[in-house]
Amino acid sequence: MGIGFLVRAIYSMVLFSVALSYFSSLEEVTHQILLATVFGGAILGIGVGLVIHFGGCIDGTESVALVISKRTPLSVGQVVLLFNLVIYLAAGLIFGIDRALYSLLTYFITFKVIDFVSEGLDQEKAALIITEKGTDMADEIFKRLGRTVTKLKGKGLITGEKEVLYCVLTRIEVYELKKICQVMDQSSFITILEVSEIIGEHIKSNKRIRKNKKIEVS
Secondary structure, eight states: HHHHHHHHHHHHHHHHHHHHHHTTSSSOOOHHHHHHHHHHHHHHHHHHHHHTTTTSSHHHHHHHHHHHHHHOOOHHHHHHHHHHHHHHHHHEEEEEEOHHHHHHHHHHHHHHHHHHHHHTOOOEEEEEEEEEEEEHHHHHHHHHOOOOEEEEEEEEETTEEEEEEEEEEEGGGHHHHHHHHHHHHHHHHEEEEESSSSSSSSSSSSHHHHHHHEEOOO
């Protein structure tokens, strides 16, 4: 996942632990189990979703979920939910079915909110990048994200000749793409588009693509 992910993950975990210690000392807002389940799940989902949105995580389950999500059609929230289904079904056998069902309801709400916050309404995104360093930037995108790039020639009304890069990627990778563009060409112009359907395997990296590096030129 890269050294940047490791740094953000450590920072997120430390901040989460500090915040947890602080909030645990506050007075309970409600004693109603259903209210705690619904609003606790929503708040947890917003927090975890924001962390994932900016390229971090707060526990080992999310780290594994991010890796699995990059290699399968499952979203991060769906992977986290599957892990917790196993955990709470086991807990239900020990602590009672009622508590296990409330816990499952909490994490069902959490996983829906995580996906909404971290990925938006659609997981797939398309990026159009207008830059003067198209070839170098395309190489860096492939190196760090494993995404092939279609390179087109463009001409600005005022700025003249430009290169236009078209790349399809996941919502989680948008953050890393922005960093690449900002570092390599601060004058680059980026447009992130919603993608309603992907036909083929372009959206997911695979070993065959990585071994056979190819930047399409139109």
